[in-house]
Amino acid sequence: MRPREGFELDWLATDERGVVALFSTAGGGYVPRQVLSVAEAHDAAVDALLEAPRTTSASFAEAVAPGLENPWEAAAARGVFVYDSDFFGGPYRLVAAPLVPRLVTDASDPLAASAILLRLTGVRLGDDAVLDAQALEAACRE
Numbered sequence: 001m002r003p004r005e006g007f008e009l010d011w012l013a014t015d016e017r018g019v020v021a022l023f024s025t026a027g028g029g030y031v032p033r034q035v036l037s038v039a040e041a042h043d044a045a046v047d048a049l050l051e052a053p054r055t056t057s058a059s060f061a062e063a064v065a066p067g068l069e070n071p072w073e074a075a076a077a078r079g080v081f082v083y084d085s086d087f088f089g090g091p092y093r094l095v096a097a098p099l100v101p102r103l104v105t106d107a108s109d110p111l112a113a114s115a116i117l118l119r120l121t122g123v124r125l126g127d128d129a130v131l132d133a134q135a136l137e138a139a140c141r142e
Contacts, residue, residue: 011035011042012080013118014125018103020112021081021125022046023092024072029085030092030133032140034118045114055079061096072096081126091132101126 009025058076072082072095079102083092104112120139
């Protein structure tokens with residue numbers, strides 16, 4: 001589903017292990033229907049994540065243009081895997097990874113509460129370097 005085509009939307013998910021990832025649509029990436037109804041909660045959780053103290057460092061993060069802040073590295077330094085799509089709706093690609101992954105353990109945390117809303121089955125965040133719309137759609141089915 002791409003109803004916000006042309007607009008950036010960052011959303012959160014966990015895998016069956018409780019590993020957390022941030023997905024950035026780049027204006028064209030697939031957005032699960034479960035995210036659309038709670039998009040504001042995901043926005044708030046992503047903001048809270050990026051304002052939280054660093055808990056680890058990034059094992060890698062793709063470079064950004066000189067002089068710009070690297071939000072992918074910043075998220076990975078808070079324990080979150082980061083996947084980015086592209087404006088044309090290409091697959092999500094792993095662009096940053098934490099040395100120590102964050103696990104969802106505290107449901108009162110805004111990040112955890114939003115991430116729990118979407119659990120991806122059959123996906124191993126961090127191990128799966130590319131996730132296309134079909135894989136994500138299948139992983140979101142309950």
